[in-house]
Amino acid sequence: MCGVLSRLPRFAEGYALLLRALRLLARGSHLFLASRLDAPLLVREAPLGFTFADAEEGFSVQPAIEGSVIDVQALLPPPLGHEGQWPWLLVEPILPRLTLVSIPSGAQGLLATLREYGTRLPAQARPELLRHLSKFEAAFPVSLPESLEARVVPSTPGFLLRLAAVQEEGLEGKLLVRPLPEAPPWPPGEGPSELRGLRAGERVMARRDLDAERGEARALRERLGLPVDSASPSFVWEGSEAALDFLERLEPLTGPELRVEWAQQPWKVWTSPDAEGLKVEVKKKRDWFGLEGALNVEGIRVELGPLLDTLLHHRRFVPLGKGRFLRITQALRERLIPLVDLVHPTREGLEVSAAVAPVLDALAEAGVEVHAPPDWRKLATRIRKAQEMEVSVPPALKAELRDYQREGFTWMARLAEWGGGGCLADDMGLGKTLQTLTLLLHRAKDGPALVVAPTSVCFNWIREAERFAPSLRVKSYRDADRERVLPVLKAGDVLLVSYGLLVRDAERFASVPFATLVVDEAQAAKNPDSARAKALADIQAEAKVALSGTPVENRLSELWSLFHIVFPGLLGGREAFRKRFAVPIEREGNKEARASLSRVIRPFLLRRTKAEVARELPPRIETVVPVVLSEGERKLYEAARIASILQLESRTEKDKRFVMLAALTRLRLLACHPKLWDEDSPLPSSKLERMVERVEELRAEGSRALIFSQFVRLLNLAGEALEARGITFQYLDGQTPAAERQARVEAFQRGEGDVFLISLKAGGTGLNLTAADHVIHLDPWWNPAVEDQATDRAHRIGQTRPVTVSRLVSEGTIEEAILALHAEKRELAMSLLSEADGAAALSPEQLMDLLRFTPSP
Structure with missing residues (x-):
């Protein structure tokens, strides 16, 4: 070996x-x-x-x-x-x-x-050694040997924090101890228990207490807001905001017990003044105003755009260059937040609407140097005076306004005084028409007014005007004489036009100036790409008011469309609104974006609910009436559901949404009546049988009901079933002539007919049917707001009896799934009106879940 x-x-x-x-x-x-x-x-x-x-x-x-x-x-x-x-x-x-x-x-x-x-x-090698x-x-x-042994010296107390900038705005730190300055540093509690080094030509040594280092480091990490149980001495802060927050916590702790070393140039942070040093300039740009400005901090110019962008994204520091930042004080933040909400960044710079005038006035009072052209100054003065203006109810009004109605009229009058647009979004049945007629009387001397409304509502406007504001000269824009009406309009005239005729003669209306524009049932123009929305946006009017109990039914773009009509520029451009509000709120549930949108629209959207202001209104009782399908109906429904799912498997993603919607409609029809899908089906409808039973129960109690359905064919079948039992009824759908609509409404109000069959789309708005104290919905609609509007035909001011709302829902069908969506949709839509939230349209995943829906075992 x-x-x-x-x-x-x-x-x-x-x-x-x-x-x-x-x-x-x-x-x-x-x-x-x-x-x-x-x-x-x-x-x-x-x-x-x-x-x-x-x-x-x-x-x-x-x-x-x-x-x-x-x-x-x-x-x-x-x-x-x-x-x-x-x-x-x-x-x-x-x-x-x-x-x-x-x-x-x-x-x-x-x-x-x-x-x-x-x-x-x-x-000679001793020094080198x-x-x-x-x-x-x-x-x-x-x-x-003893001659080379180190002399023991006291340990240097405290910690060393080494900092280095990483990536663009991040920061990396490493917590160390250096008991002997002449020796390399070590992570707390790690390394040798004795450290040696050379001090003035003499070897020295410091002893460490590793356990004590670990305990003290743990306490320090806790004070600095660092992970206490981390085994690593290094920490990384991604993004300047987190890093600067840490440096703020670090600053009061820096001293002999905690020394800081920077690998590069140390970061520099300035603190902004509260308001002094900020200059803002307003510039006129077509329909909008441009906004420029800057903040001067120790000779450094901080542009208004980055300053507001920092606040928009809820940050506290404005980056000024490599390793340089501006800390925004809380006082300046509170001053600028209202401005942040109303400023819209564009390719051409910052743009604002007239709504920002009071905010700039407040900034000027706080010490901000504001420069503006004369017309802006005049506008700001008008707004200030309008907000303080005492508004009297016109003596020509033939009605006694309730307190909340007087408040609504005053709110609209003050907005109209300076040309601001708004949306009166009171619950259905609280008298939006009466409040608006009061406004039209108040502004009658300023010039002619234009009221745009669905055909079904136009008659209600004529009747209400004759009753409460007879001094107004209400004129209907009809096919026969419409060419002669527009040129001769004058102060005191109110021109009433349907959406259909407005679109047909859009160019003619766009050329006529009006003192006041009223858009009733404004949700009819919720699609900004529709001809209705475009025609309304082109109308010239000094003051614009939208009326809608449901300004948002499905998505926030509907709100943008409404305000694009009555107050262009308030919510910025369409794409900017989508990125800033719609996507964060609808997809991400962003509470900050929701609160910001709420602050923007709050001065220009007024909503009161019946529970808040109409305490004398009797209660509304909601109930679900389950319907058990017959064996034949169930087999037919399940066969259609399974066939639809199999059909989808062979479709491309592009075609699937259309196929899903068609399949869901088929299932909704089969949940109501087999004949809606197959006219030759011999199967009776369990739902209509339950409806007839319900109506007979109501007749025995001396009650009368409104019956709504989305499907006109189902209403016809319902009429046949009622007629077979000797039950009298009134009927109204989209094909009912306008004059006959009103006649049938008045007949029902007089007591003619046990029930009123009404299509949801044609009769969901503009009708006063307080003679009924029951509402029956034959089939649930995707959006509960539409059903609520229909229900409010009976549950409105003038109703003296409790109103019971019954929804007939076929068990184990898509109708149960739709009803489950109602609570979510209603909550989101209502939160929009109070907190600027909204409900997004149904996603493909939601549609597929509805298609797969089966009853629980």
């Missing part, structure tokens, strides 16, 4: 095999040196160290293992090129013993020097 070791394998493979064999054989007692067959060879592994000793005219340095000096030439190296990778061998035949000597990386250079030049160092001695001690075992 000794001969083998003296001739080490020349190749790495052989050396590796030798090492493996030695380690395996060392576990037993069958390994021997050829020269010592009397005793087993002891194999051990140990790191190489060095022993320093005083010698004549200098020092000696010798390799050592576990404190014992060895002959440097006795070490047998591994194959060339692997000196630091594999252990060296030391054979001691006398013992006998074989040591696998690992060479620490810091020892390789010193070992090579000793093997080539010997183990003696001259006295002292400089490197601490590194040697940290890298490998070292034994020193």
Whole structure:
């Protein structure tokens, strides 16, 4: 064995095999040196160290293992090129013993020097040796003479935090301790318990209490808001906001106990003044106003755009360049938040509508330097005066306004005084028409007014005007004489036009100036791309008012469309509104965006509910009437549902939405009556049977009901079923002539007919049917707001009895799933009116869930 070791394998493979064999054989007692067959060879592994000793005219340095000096030439190296990778061998035949000597990386250079030049160092090498001695001690075992031992000095208390900027705006920190300034720092509680270094030519040493370091570091991390249980001494803050928040927490703790070092130039943070130093300039731009400005902080110009963008995204620091930031004070933030809500960034810069005038007035009073053209100053003065204006109810009004109605009229009158547009969004049945007629009387002297309404509502306007505002000259824009009406309009005239005729003669209406525009049932123009919305947006009017109990039915774009008509620019451009409000609110549930939108529209949208203001109105009782389908109806429904799902599997993603909507409509029809899908079906309708039973119960109680359905064919079938039982009824759908509509309404109000069959679309608005105290919905519609409007035909001012609302829902069908959506839709739509939230349209996933819906077991 000794001969083998003296001739080490020349190749790495052989050396590796030798090492493996030695380690395996060392576990037993069958390994021997050829020269010592009397005793087993002891194999051990140990790191190489060095022993320093005083010698004549200098020092000696010798390799050592576990404190014992060895002959440097006795070490047998591994194959060339692997000196630091594999252990060296030391054979001691006398013992006998074989040591696998690992060479620490810091020892390789010193070992090579000793093997080539010997183990003696001259006295002149002492300074150089002292400089490197601490590194040697940290890298490998070292034994020193007394002359080279370090003097113990007190440890330096406290922590060291090293900071470095990472990526664009991030920050990286590392928490360390440095008990000995002359030695490298270490993470708290890690590394050697003794540190050595060179101080003024003398070696010094500081001792560490590792347990105490760990405890103190934990407490410090807690005070700094860092992860307490983190095993890593490093921390990263992604983004400048988080990093600067940390630096704020760090600042009061910095001192002897916590020293900070920056790898680059330290970050610089300035604090903004409260309002002084900010300059804002308004510039006229077509229909909008441009806004420019800047804040001066110690000679640094901070543009208004980045300042407002920082506030918009709820940050506190404005980046000013590499490692430079501006901290926005809370006082300035509170001043600028109202401006943030009303400013719309565009490619041409910041743009605002007239609604921002009061905000700029408030900023000027707070010390902001505001520059504006004369027409802006005049507008701001008009707004201020309008807000303080005392508004009297016109003596020509033939009605006694309730308190909330007087408030609604006053609100509209003040907006109209300075040309602002608004939406009166009171609950159905609270008298929006009466409040608006009061406004038209108030503004009659200013010029002619235009009222745009659905055909079904136009008659109600004529009747209400004759009753409450007879001094107004109400004129209907009809096919026969419409060419003669527009040119002769004058103050005191109110022109009433349907949406259909407005679209047909849009160019003619766009050329006529009006004092006041009223858009009734404004949700009819909820699609901004529709001809209705475009025709309304082109109308010239000094004041514009929208009336709608449901300004948002499905998505927030409907709100944008409404305000684009009555107050262009208030909500910014369409795409900007989508990015800033619609997407964050509808898809992400962003509360900050919702609150911001609420602040923007709050001065221009007034909503009161019946529960708030019409306390004398009797209660509305909601109930669901379950309908159990017959066995034949159930089989027909399930076959259609499964067939629809199978059909979708072969469709492309592009076609799937259309197919799903068609399938859902089929299921809705089959949940009501088999004949709605197959006219030749012999199966009767369980739902209509339950409807007739319900009506007969109401007749016995002396009650009367309104019956609504989305499907005209179902209403016809319902009429046949009622007629077969001798139950009298009135009927109204989209094909009913306008004059006949009113006649049938008046007949029902007089007591003619036990029930009133009404199509949801044609009769959901503009009708007063308080003679009924029950409302029956034959089939649930996607949006509960539409059903609520229909219900309010009976539950409105003038109703003296409680109104019961019954929804006939076929069990185990899509109708149950639709009803489950109602609560969510109603909550979101209502929160919009109070907190600027809205309900998004149904997603493909929601549609598919409806299609898959089956009854719970």
